[in-house]
Amino acid sequence: MTDALITEEDHEDQVLHDPTTFITKYIWSQDHKVIAIQYSVIAISIGMVALVLSWLMRLQLGFPGTFDFITPESYTQYYTMHGMIMVIYLLTALFLGGFGNYLIPLMVGARDMVFPYVNMLSVWVFLLSVLILVSSFFVPGGPTGAGWTLYPPQSILPGTAGYDYGIILMLVSLVVFIVAFTMGGLNYVTTVLQARTRGMTMMRMPLTIWAIFTATILGLLAFPALFVGGVMLLLDRVLGTSFFMPDIVSLGEPLAYQGGSPLLFQHLFWFFGHPEVYIVALPAFGIVSDLISVHARKNIFGYRQMVWAIVIIGALSFVVWAHHMYVSGMNPNFGYFFAVTTLVIAVPTAIKVYNWVLTLWRGDIHLTVPMLFAIAFILTFVVGGLTGLFLGNVVVDVPLSDTYFVVAHFHMVMGVAPILVVFGGIYHWYPKMTGRMLNDTIGRWHFWITFLGTYAIYFPMHYLGFVGVPRRYYSFEGLEFIPESAYDLNRAITIAALVVGAAQFLFLFNLAWSFFYGRAAGPNPWRATSLEWQTPQTPPVHGNWGPKLPVVHRWAYDYSVPGADADFVPQNVPRDRIPDGGAAEVGP
């Protein structure tokens, strides 16, 4: 159908159904801002469960044998659920469902997501997946202890904790989560493509939106791999098919399975799993770019490079998955190929790091709490990224793969770094969401304890890895090559972990306290240029913009423009309102 055939009706502005009751306003809401908060609350709540699980693991490692209720089986369940919850149900849901939902319509100048009803379904289906996951804690046998990668054959054999129901509930929950994510993801991408306001070209979008947009596309194409793998593994477990299960003898009995390929599951899992790293990392990259630019009062250095780097990293993330399988047994030439692609990703990533540093250089740096978190992210990401270069090489990865070095690398690059950005983002946008500032003093305590504490936890783990302490072990009894100092170190790490975990309750307290007693923020407390700070009301009401949509006249980074009245020029300020000395005109 050509555009000439589009009827008048098609051109109408999006119809908004104004909510009338408490229930339609806050519960069955189709407003992207409410949905964003619902997503965030669910994700953070389940994330607190994962935090407590990590405490339990650390208690066992730091003080082995002291706590009777931690058995080898329950220890496997703790790390399985901790990993799965943190990666999927907390980080993915929070970055895309939380930040994505809140920021996309506001930053591109739309009234809402383009499919609000589907968006509402997305959050409720996400809640369903979380409830299924939580229910596995209460079934006989408890949750699965298969490790978060769920490798068959071990994940679905008797002898693995949670064999009876835990693994089934885990797989069902993942499949339901993917349905929820797809419904949300279609919204995020289509909104960015179709609902941008007048003047908002793709290249005028803030990097936060570029990053969330690209990450969502990655998710939409990568999650089907987990879906396929999950459904097939579920059938192997429930119906006894042999997609992944080889001929196998379990507890002395030959099982009915025959001929399946466990490696096939690993390929499917990591074809999802590696893009998943960037589904989490890209939004962090984008948000941190904006935080640094706003709080250094300077335009982002190399905007186009930043966009290209996001797109290139996204594309490359689909051709590196087998670097997670160096120890699974593969042809050395494949290992060579995947090592090369893995190391190539370091190039666009390094470009981003240089550009962040160059944005800071000679900037008017305000060490606000969001800025502290943003700078901490750069440091942490560099540390985690460099150890990634170690592990990307086959010969280095093979000896280190089953040690705490991998735990340290992974937590630095994908645990601590993105979560620092989550905190930075919340401190930055909370004033827009509630109209009140978060308490600065508590914020600084929260920052320093979290930042220094996580280094106290993960830095020593690199050393533990080098001396060969194996990961996933419940205890190290009888492993004589482990020096006595490693035990002391483990105790110290545990104490740091308890402190850092407790500091997060400080943060939650701050969220609740500031909601009622925080300093009034005004519409634009950080004096930022992007559209979400230019809404007529704070917090923005349903429909975001009042009677007229904003019109965009410039990119999102007009900070410290020479000759301008203020050190920032919002995106919706017309060109002619800026005195001479602004950016040069295009072309001849």
Place this chain on the structure above:
Amino acid sequence: MNPIKALLEKPWLADSRPAEVIHSGGAARMATLRSGLWLFLAVVTALFLLLSSAYFGRMSMPDWTPLQEPRILWLNTGLLILSSFAMQWAATSAHRERMAGVRAGLLTGGVLAVAFLAMQIVAWRQLFELGYFATANPAYAFFYVITALHGLHITGGLVVLGAAADHAWRRDDAASMRRAARLCAIYWHFLLVVWAGLFALMLADNSGAIQIMEYFSSLASQLFEADLSRY
């Protein structure tokens, strides 16, 4: 929008053209829905491509025995083709503002799609009666997974079709049906293509695909063998 051109834009330079010229904003609802649909179809394509790659991976294991496809599948394929034609008829009628054609097309397309699903279940029953459950052989397990997932997507389409048909019967406005009929037709054609691909995939192992795969894997191992000695 040309993506390469968009990526080469220099947004930090001032652009004195009016904002509407730079980006008009306010996309038509049709364009939005169509983008959403195509994006969804890309996700579904990824899903079935990954399933197919798993199929190929599993096929090269030694215990694979080719599936004896129930012959009824050929009939079902015919039903799906006719269903797709009917949906196209509905879309074309809406385009020409002929309400009777829209209704007849939607109804026929829907009935044929339901018939397709019913006959797929008959195909399952035929295999059950022969004793080929999912555990019999990986080829059968794949057959059940593939047909179930495809059927699930048809079922989802039928739900949307139901809403469109409801609209078509209650309002006598062919112009307003254009969008719905067009999108339904796109989805139907897409699922027909997916089915054709999946059916071909399932037929492939009877007609030499295994031998071809074996040839390539032996070729690959020959290529790598010389290298392996170096490590």
